[in-house]
Amino acid sequence: EAAREILEEAADRGETRLGVEAMGLLDAYGIPTPEGGIAETPEDAVSLAHEVEGDVVMKIVSPDILHKSDIGGVKVGVPNEGxxxxxxxLVxxxxxxxxDATVLGVQVQELVDTDRGTETILGVNRDPQFGPLVLFGLGGIFVEVMEDTTVRVAPVSEREADGMLSDIHAAPLLRGARGREPADLDALRESIERLSQLATDFPAILELDINPLVATADGVQAVDVRLTID
Ligand code: ADP
Ligand code: MG
Structure with a gap:
């Protein structure tokens, strides 16, 4: 299946750290990702951008660059002509x-309406004693500042996933406090269960972070992913 192939190919190339080039893993497990793809030339990027409606987001794809925005490696809202x-x-x-950084290309991605949504983080950390731990919380730029996260041992049941959604301090934000649109909690719960399944199926995944997983009223979108495999 698709997920196994992605992980085996990376292992064959001796890679231990993967970024957005591994988005197919999430697709394979039904965690929604924005439209787009990875371009290896500027011409490729232009044609990918034409396939996506509206302005796009462009990101450097390199195993040597883990925090893309730290080096100005993320451009949000690029019009086709740009x-x-x-x-x-970006290169x-x-x-x-x-x-001497290895540059795999540039990701061209659909622009997700983050203003209407909440940036959450959904991740996995393998614990030597407990196995995969699934983490959920407030994401994006808030993750370090707020430290608002909750953890369960995989496999995470539907009830446990629901518990995670109400555990965090920011839970009222997701439910639509202060006139905000409530997030699609079913989609969030499903994403938690699916990531838990992915981590359970593949012991080679030591660590994985979807940050942000943007949650809106219409569902969720995993706009960024990075992982460590052994
Ligand atoms: P990194 O975490 O490596 O810096 P990200 O892909 O997470 O890179 O991008 C940084 C930030 O840019 C995200 O937290 C998000 O706010 C914004 N962003 C990234 N991709 C998109 C997208 N497709 N649509 C809207 N905003 C995005
Ligand atoms: Mg990120």
Whole structure:
């Protein structure tokens, strides 16, 4: 199946850290990801952008760059006519940061309406004693500042997943406090269960973070992922 192939191919190449090039893992487990793909040339990027409706998000794809925005490696809201130059700019930023960085390409992604949604984090950490631990909480730029997360041992049942959604301090935000649109809690709960299943199925996954998993009234979108495998 698709997930096994992605992990085996990475292992064959001797890679232990994967980024957005591994989004197919999430697709394979039914965790929604934005439309788009990875371009290897500026021309590729332009044609990918034309397939996606509206402005796009572009991100450097490199196993040597784990925190893409730290080096200016994420451009949000690029219009079609800006895609060619943005590709070249992203690659040159990567080169400036680390001249010998491996650059796999540039991801061209549908722009997700983060203003209407809540950025959450959904992750897995393998514990030597308990096995995979699933973590959920407030994500995006808040993750370090707020430290609002909750953890369960996989496999996480539907009830436990529901418990995670109400455990965090930000739970009222997800339920639509202060005139906010309530997030699609069913989609969030399903994503928790599916990631728990992925971690249970593949012991090679030591660590995985979806940050952010954007939750809106219409569902969830995993816009970024990174993982460590052995
Ligand atoms: P990194 O965490 O490596 O810096 P991300 O892919 O998480 O890179 O992008 C950084 C931030 O940019 C995200 O937290 C999110 O706020 C925004 N962002 C990323 N992708 C999208 C997208 N497709 N639509 C809207 N905003 C995005
Ligand atoms: Mg991120």
């Amino acid at each position: 895609v060619y130059d943005a590709y070249e700019d 040159s930023r990567a080169r400036n940061y680390q001249p």
